[in-house]
Amino acid sequence: xxxxxxxxxxxxxxxxxxxxxxLVGAIRQFAGDGPAGTGAPGLRREWLLAAGLLAAGLVAxxxxxxxxxxxxxAITHLATAWLSRxxxxxxxxxxxxxxxxLTGLGRGLVGLCAALGLGALLVQGMTYAPPSFPALHNGxxxxxxxxxxVTLGAGAAAWLAPDSRQGLIAGILTVGxxxxxxxxxxxxxxxxxxxxxxxxxxxxxLASPLxxxxxxxxxALPLALVLKAGRIPALAPVLMLVGAVCGRIVFYLDTVHTAxxxxxxx
Amino acid sequence: MKKQLxxxxxxxxxxxxxxxxxxxxxxxxxxxxxVWRQVYALKTEIYPHHERAFYxxxxxxxxxPTCLEVCPVNAYAKREDGIVVHDQEKCIGxxxxxxxxxxxxxxxxxxxxxxxxCSLCWQRIDAGLAPAxxxxxxxxxxxxxxxxxxDEPNAVQYPPGYPRMEKLNPSTRFRQAELPTIYRxxxx
Numbered sequence: 344x345x346x347x348x349x350x351x352x353x354x355x356x357x358x359x360x361x362x363x364x365x366l367v368g369a370i371r372q373f374a375g376d377g378p379a380g381t382g383a384p385g386l387r388r389e390w391l392l393a394a395g396l397l398a399a400g401l402v403a404x405x406x407x408x409x410x411x412x413x414x415x416x417a418i419t420h421l422a423t424a425w426l427s428r429x430x431x432x433x434x435x436x437x438x439x440x441x442x443x444x445l446t447g448l449g450r451g452l453v454g455l456c457a458a459l460g461l462g463a464l465l466v467q468g469m470t471y472a473p474p475s476f477p478a479l480h481n482g483x484x485x486x487x488x489x490x491x492x493v494t495l496g497a498g499a500a501a502w503l504a505p506d507s508r509q510g511l512i513a514g515i516l517t518v519g520x521x522x523x524x525x526x527x528x529x530x531x532x533x534x535x536x537x538x539x540x541x542x543x544x545x546x547x548x549l550a551s552p553l554x555x556x557x558x559x560x561x562x563a564l565p566l567a568l569v570l571k572a573g574r575i576p577a578l579a580p581v582l583m584l585v586g587a588v589c590g591r592i593v594f595y596l597d598t599v600h601t602a603x604x605x606x607x608x609x
Numbered sequence: 610m611k612k613q614l615x616x617x618x619x620x621x622x623x624x625x626x627x628x629x630x631x632x633x634x635x636x637x638x639x640x641x642x643x644v645w646r647q648v649y650a651l652k653t654e655i656y657p658h659h660e661r662a663f664y665x666x667x668x669x670x671x672x673x674p675t676c677l678e679v680c681p682v683n684a685y686a687k688r689e690d691g692i693v694v695h696d697q698e699k700c701i702g703x704x705x706x707x708x709x710x711x712x713x714x715x716x717x718x719x720x721x722x723x724x725x726x727c728s729l730c731w732q733r734i735d736a737g738l739a740p741a742x743x744x745x746x747x748x749x750x751x752x753x754x755x756x757x758x759x760d761e762p763n764a765v766q767y768p769p770g771y772p773r774m775e776k777l778n779p780s781t782r783f784r785q786a787e788l789p790t791i792y793r794x795x796x797x
Contacts, residue, residue: 348704409702416701417681426681426705473709474675474774602713606649606664606770608709 350406352591355467356495356584358399358433362460363391365440365497367515369457371500371508372448380553390444397437426469432463440526466486476598478544481551486526487594489589493519494535494562498580509574516575520566520583527558527590539608540599547597553589554597611771613691613756614729615670616743617764621787622750625663627744631666632745636730640720645727646742651786655769662769662786665751667742668693668714668725669779676706676715676726684724691756700724705771711772720735720783729753756780 368389418434420427443452468485484489497516497571504512531554534545548554565579565586601609624654625648633639633646646667654664670693677685677693684699687704695706695715700723706715707724715726730740734753738744743751767773771783 407702407704409700409717411701413682413701415704416699420681420683421744423678423683424705428681430681470705473679474777475709475711475713488683600708600713601711601772605647605666605713605772606655607652608654608769609772 345481348595350403352359352588352595354400354404354407355488356491356587356591357396357403358467359448359464359492360402360495360499361393361397361400361440362436362463362513363492363494363561364389364396364499365436365456365496366492367500367512368393369453369460370515371504371511372453375513382534385503386448387444389489390440390448391505392499394437394440397414397433401433401437402528420447425466426450426545427474429463429466429470432459433464436463443465460492464492471594476540476544477541477601478598483530490519490523490526491591494565495580495581495587498565498575498583501575502577502580513569513574517566517569520562520569523562524558524566527562540601540604543599543604547599548593551593551597554593557586557590557593558585558601559588610757611691613670613672613780614734615691615754615756615782617754617784618665618762619750619752619784620651620662620664620768621784622719622748623648623663623665623777623786624748624750624795625660625768626747628745628747629665629742629751632741633727636741639716639725640718641789643700643716643718643725645714645716645725649770651770656786658789661789664768664783665742666712666771666781668729669712669777669781670729671736671774671780672777672778675709675711675777679705679709679766681705689730690734692731692734693726694728695724695726697721697723697725711774711777712769751783754782757780 403584404528417430418427439456439459443456465485468488471484472479474480497512501512531545531548565582568576568579627648630646648663648665650660651662674693682699684696687693702722713725718725743753768783768785
């Protein structure tokens with residue numbers, strides 16, 4: 344992650360947005376919307392959108408490969424490679440979303456999609472938690488990705504959901520943004536008390552305008568807008584998306600690799 | 610203990626001449642900017658004299674290599690003698706090994722769009738020869754060791770300036786640099 348890898352930024356954000364839509368959709372299903380075509384006519388559209396976003400993310404991920412034609416072989420090392428597991432789980436998730444959307448959003452398939460979505464976030468988080476990045480060699484990538492999924496997913500759902508469900512979605516988004524604010528402000532401060540490489544990561548994050556754009560534009564401002572309006576204004580999801588892009592670029596660009604400090608203190 | 614080949618880096622002898630890195634380059638003709646062996650000067654926070662102590666580092670051929678674990682296409686394998694080899698035919702250039710190795714051993718080859726790394730010159734070893742870097746070192750600061758028989762009481766696995774990764778258990782061993790004796794003209 345020493346250089347900005349734009350295809351991975353696009354891939355992770357689109358896939359997490361799709362997972363967020365699925366999770367919010369599942370909550371709505373179990374909160375009483377019922378199958379598509381009955382309680383919530385627009386719900387199927389959201390699920391198809393989630394499938395499209397996830398498919399677009401998977402296509403974007405091919406562009407970071409030196410040899411995209413070999414991508415199907417990326418699931419051949421499931422025993423230990425989190426990247427193989429990520430490809431498999433996201434593929435299964437895409438198939439499950441399509442099956443759920445095309446068969447009337449039955450509760451069983453919706454529950455399966457939600458479980459696969461959570462699993463995909465976990466697997467994706469572990470893919471980005473190698474020992475070479477002490478700041479991320481833990482559960483933080485999963486937490487970061489979960490915050491992104493919930494906030495972007497709720498923001499997108501607000502655009503598509505009927506008025507009757509705006510209160511529920513605004514509640515989900517408020518919690519997501521508040522948790523995100525705490526996580527993204529506290530984590531670099533904790534890193535400051537870590538080893539040399541972890542501290543250098545914190546300093547790089549805190550000195551980055553993109554990091555503060557994420558915190559202010561992508562989290563604080565949308566939270567203020569939602570709290571003031573009591574619902575999700577149309578502008579909030581746009582701000583969150585811009586902020587999430589900035590935050591993800593920082594994630595790839597400014598997380599310090601242990602090899603950068605060979606010959607120095609650790 | 611099973612056979613496990615690795616490098617012994619004698620920082621007391623190393624003069625930072627980069628001959629090892631050049632020998633590696635001569636042997637494999639890597640693309641510009643791609644280095645399998647690099648010589649790192651110890652920073653003054655560890656060794657007080659600027660650019661006077663060095664670690665010559667390449668792949669550590671770890672007991673539990675991260676590159677092997679994270680590679681989604683099984684491009685890495687560990688031989689019976691402990692050498693970690695990378696099969697470029699299988700590599701799809703995802704960069705996961707490059708991101709994941711805490712020692713920065715795998716490098717990206719922009720021409721082939723694939724990863725590559727030090728092979729510990731396994732072809733030379735199989736032919737009974739020393740690795741190119743070991744053979745070239747003018748001060749004998751680099752040597753090939755087998756950890757199953759290696760018995761150097763002063764060797765350390767994690768000297769200052771080298772990340773401690775116990776789970777990986779890197780096979781490189783070090784003799785640490787010593788501080789020079791200072792002679793002063795006005796000494797009594």
